[in-house]
Amino acid sequence: MSLRAIKYENNSLEILDQLLLPAQSKYIQVKGVEDGWKVINKMQVRGAPAIAIVGCLSLAVELHNENFESKKQLRQDVEGKLNYLVSSRPTAVNMKIAADELIMLANKLSEDETVELQDMKTLFITTIEAMLVKDIADNRAIGDFGAREILSQVTGDSQVRILTHCNTGSLATAGYGTALGVIRRLHELKRLEHVYCTETRPYNQGARLTAYELVHDKIPATLIVDSMVAALMKHRNISAVVVGADRVAANGDTANKIGTYQIAVLAKYHGVSFYVAAPFTSIDMKILSGDHIIIEERPDHEMTHVGEHRIAAKGITCWNPAFDVTPASLIAGIITEKGVFRPQDLIQQFGQDT
Numbered sequence: 001m002s003l004r005a006i007k008y009e010n011n012s013l014e015i016l017d018q019l020l021l022p023a024q025s026k027y028i029q030v031k032g033v034e035d036g037w038k039v040i041n042k043m044q045v046r047g048a049p050a051i052a053i054v055g056c057l058s059l060a061v062e063l064h065n066e067n068f069e070s071k072k073q074l075r076q077d078v079e080g081k082l083n084y085l086v087s088s089r090p091t092a093v094n095m096k097i098a099a100d101e102l103i104m105l106a107n108k109l110s111e112d113e114t115v116e117l118q119d120m121k122t123l124f125i126t127t128i129e130a131m132l133v134k135d136i137a138d139n140r141a142i143g144d145f146g147a148r149e150i151l152s153q154v155t156g157d158s159q160v161r162i163l164t165h166c167n168t169g170s171l172a173t174a175g176y177g178t179a180l181g182v183i184r185r186l187h188e189l190k191r192l193e194h195v196y197c198t199e200t201r202p203y204n205q206g207a208r209l210t211a212y213e214l215v216h217d218k219i220p221a222t223l224i225v226d227s228m229v230a231a232l233m234k235h236r237n238i239s240a241v242v243v244g245a246d247r248v249a250a251n252g253d254t255a256n257k258i259g260t261y262q263i264a265v266l267a268k269y270h271g272v273s274f275y276v277a278a279p280f281t282s283i284d285m286k287i288l289s290g291d292h293i294i295i296e297e298r299p300d301h302e303m304t305h306v307g308e309h310r311i312a313a314k315g316i317t318c319w320n321p322a323f324d325v326t327p328a329s330l331i332a333g334i335i336t337e338k339g340v341f342r343p344q345d346l347i348q349q350f351g352q353d354t
C-alpha cells in the first residue's frame, strides 16, 4: 500500500499530520479554508504540490457546504479565499499558480450567461478535484523521464547511486513524488543500487519523512546528516543528485529546501550531475530569475528545539531561512512531466509569462 498524505472522499478532506511522523500516523480533518490555511502554515502538510492540492481541496470542501445568491457572489468568495490561501506560505509557487488559474476560471464562468449558478459551483469543485489525479500522473511521467535521463549517463546495465535532499515523495505530493518519483522509478527498473537521503536540518524532512517513505517501500537507502555530503561524494561514487523544487524561475534558478544550494556547489566540484525534478506547476515563468523569489523565514524554535526538547544554548539568536536558491548554472536538467529541459531552454521553449 502506498503512503497517502491526502485523503479526499465524499467531500471530506483529511491529511496525514506530518508533524507527528514517523512516531505517529494520524489523520486530521480539514473542514474548510481556515483549516486549510492553518495546516499549511504549521507544516502539518508540506511540499510544494501538496500545499496547492490541500489548499484548493479545502476550498472545494467549503464551497460544497455553502449557498450563494449569485454567480458574482460565488466569484468574489473564491477569489478572496484563494488569495488568503496563497498567503499561508510564500516560497512555493504551486498554490499561487493554482489560485490564478481558478480565479481565471471563476471570471470566465461568471461572465458566461449559459452557465447557471449551480453548474458554476459544480464545475469549480470538479476542476479542483482533477488536480489530485493530474498530480499523480505528472509525477509518474517525471519519474520515467528522470530515470531515463540518469540511466542515459551510465554505461550498460549498471546500477546508480543517488543522493536526494528534503522530502519530495508521496507525502509532499498527491502521490509517487517528484525527485522521489525518479528514485522510485529507478528502483522499479531494478537500476537503483542505493539512495542516500540527507537529514535536512532544521526540520528533518529527510530523516523523518523521506527515510520513512524509503523504509516503507523497501528501497535500499542510507541516511546522512547534511554536513556529510562532500565526504559522501568523495567516497561513495554518487551517480547523480535529484532534488525537488518550490519555485523555478524562467531562467532555471531554483528555490528548494535550505541546503540544496550547497549540495549543488559540491556536486559541481565533484563532477556529479545535479537535477531538479518538478511539475510545471512549480515553474514560475512570471519571474526572470531567482533574485525575485521570496524566501520564507521560519521561527527560531525549529532550530533551537527538536520536538519539545531544546538543543541550542538559551539566549542565542537564529537565522532560519526555509529555502535557498540554486543558480541555473549548477543545474544539469529540470525533469518535468513534459520532458527534461536544460535550465536555459525553459524560456526559449515556453516563453516568459508577463
Ligand SMILES: CSC[C@@H](O)[C@@H](O)C(=O)COP(=O)(O)O
Pocket (backbone or CB within 6 Å): 046, 047, 048, 049, 092, 165, 166, 167, 168, 169, 172, 173, 177, 178, 179, 205, 243, 244, 245, 246, 256, 257, 258, 322
Ligand atoms: C515535491 S516537494 C519539493 C519541495 O517542496 C521540497 O523539497 C521542499 O523543499 C519542501 O519544503 P517544506 O518546507 O517541507 O514544504
